[in-house]
Amino acid sequence: MSVTVDERVVPPGADDYLEDAWELKERIREEEGLLKQRRGFFANAYQRSTVHCFLDGDTLVGFAAARSDGYILFLAVDPNYRGEGYGERLVAAVAEDAGKASCHARQTNENAVKFYEHLGFDVEREISNYYEDGEGAYYLRLGDRDRIRDRISELLRGR
Numbered sequence: 736m737s738v739t740v741d742e743r744v745v746p747p748g749a750d751d752y753l754e755d756a757w758e759l760k761e762r763i764r765e766e767e768g769l770l771k772q773r774r775g776f777f778a779n780a781y782q783r784s785t786v787h788c789f790l791d792g793d794t795l796v797g798f799a800a801a802r803s804d805g806y807i808l809f810l811a812v813d814p815n816y817r818g819e820g821y822g823e824r825l826v827a828a829v830a831e832d833a834g835k836a837s838c839h840a841r842q843t844n845e846n847a848v849k850f851y852e853h854l855g856f857d858v859e860r861e862i863s864n865y866y867e868d869g870e871g872a873y874y875l876r877l878g879d880r881d882r883i884r885d886r887i888s889e890l891l892r893g894r
Contacts, residue, residue, distance in 0.1 A: 740796060740821075742828075745786040747803075752788055753781050755795035760811050772809075780808045787828040789821050799825035805833030805877075826854055830877055837876040839865060851875045 745751045757777060772780075784800040789812075797812035807829055812822045830836040840847040842861065852858075856875040865872035 740789050740791045740816075742824075743788045743790060744828075745788060747783055747785055750778075750782050752786070752790075752795050752798065753778060756781060756786070756788075756798050756800075756809070756811070759795055759798070759813060760809065763811055763814070766814070777809070784808055785829075785832060787825050789816075789825070791816070797821040797825055799829050801829040801833070801836075803833060805829055805835040805837060807836060807838040810838070822850060823854060826851075835877060837874065839872040839874055841866065842871045842873055848873060848875070 743752075757774065760772070760777065781800050784802060786798055786800045788795060789797040795813075796816040798809070799807055800809040801807045807826070810822065810825060812825070826836060836856075837859075838851065838856075839862070840851060842848075848858075852875075854877070856877050858873045859876050860874050861871060862874060863871045
């Protein structure tokens, strides 16, 4: 791992790092059984989103694809780079852009739910049969506006 990890932003309509993001997502899917999407759905959502990326040289180590309303469609960090604050910084970038953040997480993905709760997200509701495979999801939202501002500030200090 390099100490020169760079941050980049891919605007909606662009496909910079799309292939790298797909490959990272697929590697995580194969190793952890998570991030199960069809290629067409993923590419379409990626290209319609603002995508915050971290790159170690030419290697994509993490990304967050989010709508303009702060809804995080995809968040992935290479397992070799986890625990270094990249996921937190990606969520902070999304929340800073939109002034809020929300997402869905599989009910069985305890690591993701704990991660989001650690950042200050609250489970707003449970949704049965949310995913194509019939699994349920939690809808999570970063708390009230004052808490969001404070939490974004804390997370961005880690940049």
